[in-house]
Amino acid sequence: MRKKQFKAESKRLLDLMVNSIYTHKEIFLREIISNASDAIDKLCYLSLTDDKVGLNRGDFAITISVDKDARTLTVSDNGIGMSADELENNLGVIASSGSYKFRREQSEDADTDIIGQFGVGFYSAFMVADHITVVTKKYGETQAWKWESSGAEGYTVTEAERDAVGTDIIMHIKEDGEEAGEFSRYLEDWTIKSLVKKYSDYIRFPIKMLLPHSVKKPDSPDDKPEYETVYEWETLNSMVPLWQRKKSEVTKEEYDEFYQQRFGEMAPPQSVISVSAEGAVTYKALLFLPSKVPNLYYTQDFKPGLQLYSAGVMIMDHCQELLPEYFSFVRGVVDSPDLSLNISRELLQHDRQLKIISSNLEKKIISELKKMLSDDRAGYEKFYENFGRALKVGVLNQFGEKRESLQELLLFYSSTEKKLVTLREYADRMPESQKYIYYAAGDTLEAIDSLPQTELLKERGTEILYCTDRADEFLADSLRTYDGKEFRSAVDGDLGLEDEPKPQESESDKECLAFIKETLGDRVDEVKASQKLKSHPVCMTSGDGLTFEMEKYFQAVQPELSMKAKRILEVNVAHPAFLKLESVRATDPELAKKYAEVLYNQALLIAGLPLADPSGYTDLVCSLWS
Numbered sequence: 001m002r003k004k005q006f007k008a009e010s011k012r013l014l015d016l017m018v019n020s021i022y023t024h025k026e027i028f029l030r031e032i033i034s035n036a037s038d039a040i041d042k043l044c045y046l047s048l049t050d051d052k053v054g055l056n057r058g059d060f061a062i063t064i065s066v067d068k069d070a071r072t073l074t075v076s077d078n079g080i081g082m083s084a085d086e087l088e089n090n091l092g093v094i095a096s097s098g099s100y101k102f103r104r105e106q107s108e109d110a111d112t113d114i115i116g117q118f119g120v121g122f123y124s125a126f127m128v129a130d131h132i133t134v135v136t137k138k139y140g141e142t143q144a145w146k147w148e149s150s151g152a153e154g155y156t157v158t159e160a161e162r163d164a165v166g167t168d169i170i171m172h173i174k175e176d177g178e179e180a181g182e183f184s185r186y187l188e189d190w191t192i193k194s195l196v197k198k199y200s201d202y203i204r205f206p207i208k209m210l211l212p213h214s215v216k217k218p219d220s221p222d223d224k225p226e227y228e229t230v231y232e233w234e235t236l237n238s239m240v241p242l243w244q245r246k247k248s249e250v251t252k253e254e255y256d257e258f259y260q261q262r263f264g265e266m267a268p269p270q271s272v273i274s275v276s277a278e279g280a281v282t283y284k285a286l287l288f289l290p291s292k293v294p295n296l297y298y299t300q301d302f303k304p305g306l307q308l309y310s311a312g313v314m315i316m317d318h319c320q321e322l323l324p325e326y327f328s329f330v331r332g333v334v335d336s337p338d339l340s341l342n343i344s345r346e347l348l349q350h351d352r353q354l355k356i357i358s359s360n361l362e363k364k365i366i367s368e369l370k371k372m373l374s375d376d377r378a379g380y381e382k383f384y385e386n387f388g389r390a391l392k393v394g395v396l397n398q399f400g401e402k403r404e405s406l407q408e409l410l411l412f413y414s415s416t417e418k419k420l421v422t423l424r425e426y427a428d429r430m431p432e433s434q435k436y437i438y439y440a441a442g443d444t445l446e447a448i449d450s451l452p453q454t455e456l457l458k459e460r461g462t463e464i465l466y467c468t469d470r471a472d473e474f475l476a477d478s479l480r481t482y483d484g485k486e487f488r489s490a491v492d493g494d495l496g497l498e499d500e501p502k503p504q505e506s507e508s509d510k511e512c513l514a515f516i517k518e519t520l521g522d523r524v525d526e527v528k529a530s531q532k533l534k535s536h537p538v539c540m541t542s543g544d545g546l547t548f549e550m551e552k553y554f555q556a557v558q559p560e561l562s563m564k565a566k567r568i569l570e571v572n573v574a575h576p577a578f579l580k581l582e583s584v585r586a587t588d589p590e591l592a593k594k595y596a597e598v599l600y601n602q603a604l605l606i607a608g609l610p611l612a613d614p615s616g617y618t619d620l621v622c623s624l625w626s
């Protein structure tokens with residue numbers, strides 16, 4: 001029979017498995033058992049609504065058997081099975097899961113690491129087996145199928161015999177190499193027992209094995225007992241899912257292992273939240289805050305949502321209704337006996353119990369974050385670096401409905417503290433005379449710090465919150481006040497400093513400002529003497545309303561709206577540049593116009609706004625030399 005070829009991508013992974021030098025090859029068993037458990041999950045779920053399945057929750061099991069003479073290790077399940085097409089699609093092509101895409105981007109050297117950290121599914125069996133046979137019968141079909149492969153050169157799919165629905169994965173274990181027992185150990189009962197305990201203890205279906213027990217022969221005398229070996233089925237795993245156990249009884253390693261394996265994450269989670277609720281709805285939840293931004297988080301391929309179980313039966317893999325959108329990075333499991341099992345995605349949105357769970361989980365996550373913020377500042381800052389943006393989105397969404405509960409979790413860089421601070425810390429430090437919470441937005445901390453507009457506040461020692469994330473400014477707009485104090489842009493609006501002397505404009509200054517306005521025409525909305533500037537000659541501000549950073553944001557995401565902030569040219573009327581302009585205005589108005597152009601373009605540059613004619617501007621500046 002003709003061999004079929006693996007798809008190129010699969011072949012590379014397969015080669016990697018066959019020739020693996022990875023030291024923890026033992027993880028293959030975890031992968032094969034996890035697939036068996038998933039397959040049982042699917043049929044178990046069907047059995048709830050379909051009597052024809054003919055199996056009850058207690059009938060499902062995974063069995064492991066060893067044939068030392070034939071050097072085979074077989075893992076069988078009575079799960080959903082696979083059709084011929086599915087065999088081709090599932091085992092002939094590597095799952096195009098996110099984790100694989102990630103693997104592909106890694107260098108060859110990183111491969112061995114990846115095996116350990118991700119687990120690579122079915123193919124990992126090729127680390128220990130030189131030939132694999134899969135015999136399977138899909139639920140609802142009469143024909144069984146056999147898939148066979150000895151590795152990268154291809155596979156065959158043929159008709160087969162199998163009485164019941166389910167799958168056998170028969171692994172022919174490799175001969176030992178230089179190291180004694182290197183592979184043969186996977187044919188030993190004790191190895192299998194300890195591997196199941198180590199990696200698959202919480203699998204919710206029994207993992208059974210026929211094991212030898214030494215028992216006294218019934219007819220042997222008590223004073224001279226004789227023993228015989230009897231084989232009995234033993235369940236190797238405790239079957240208690242991690243989320244059903246008390247947090248104090250679970251080790252960090254167990255949580256890490258569970259998280260990394262189940263959610264395909266490289267790094268252990270940053271924190272684990274375990275919830276056990278009784279009351280309006282009874283449920284257990286195990287939530288993980290990732291320590292790294294999930295691989296596909298910012299792509300459309302990222303699948304948010306928690307795994308939803310009802311009394312130990314998985315009913316949905318990515319239930320998005322369990323978390324608010326802004327917490328979509330949170331991974332985890334929710335298990336509630338109160339949920340209807342045949343709930344559909346459409347119904348979920350209206351499910352009252354689910355709403356209660358979701359709102360409780362949201363509160364739990366927020367309080368866990370607040371705890372992290374107060375007890376582990378460095379850890380929280382790391383979290384914020386990864387997911388601070390999600391919190392900001394939370395504040396902004398739904399017209400700021402969540403702002404009260406999330407505002408304490410926000411961090412901003414402080415101009416005076418030179419580190420990230422909370423709004424609480426800012427407010428507690430504010431002198432009584434300070435009326436506003438000042439913030440300034442820009443591309444980088446350095447750029448904001450050198451903005452002429454911040455000069456006065458800095459001179460007064462006033463703390464300014466620097467916003468380098470585009471979302472930050474919208475944030476100030478959405479929060480409006482904190483602790484009764486209004487937010488005010490240090491860059492754009494009036495600083496509201498009543499004790500600061502107003503700029504002294506002479507009649508001639510006023511005329512000169514009007515001259516500049518006339519020169520610049522509609523390009524500016526206003527030209528005025530600045531209260532903010534100390535040593536710098538000009539700056540551009542936008543007044544109240546849309547700011548320049550918002551304008552840039554809209555330009556980037558919705559240019560068709562042509563959203564434009566006001567342009568107010570603020571001039572330092574005590575600056576020599578202005579005085580020079582003023583002095584040449586009467587004698588050489590053309591030169592004065594050029595100076596006005598320079599001031600205007602300089603102000604645009606400082607604000608990070610585009611110049612209408614950069615090359616014309618360069619020519620203009622150079623003409624002033626000659």
Ligand SMILES: Nc1ncnc2c1ncn2[C@@H]1O[C@H](COP(=O)(O)OP(=O)(O)OP(=O)(O)O)[C@@H](O)[C@H]1O
Pocket residue numbers: 031035036039077079080081082090091095097099119120121122123167
């Ligand atoms: N025992 C089984 N019964 C039914 N289907 C199976 C079984 N083992 C594997 N499969 C099918 O083969 C697919 C590929 O398995 P594989 O372990 O390679 O990837 P995965 O489990 O989908 O992804 P990952 O291991 O990265 O989480 C599975 O998704 C499943 O559809």
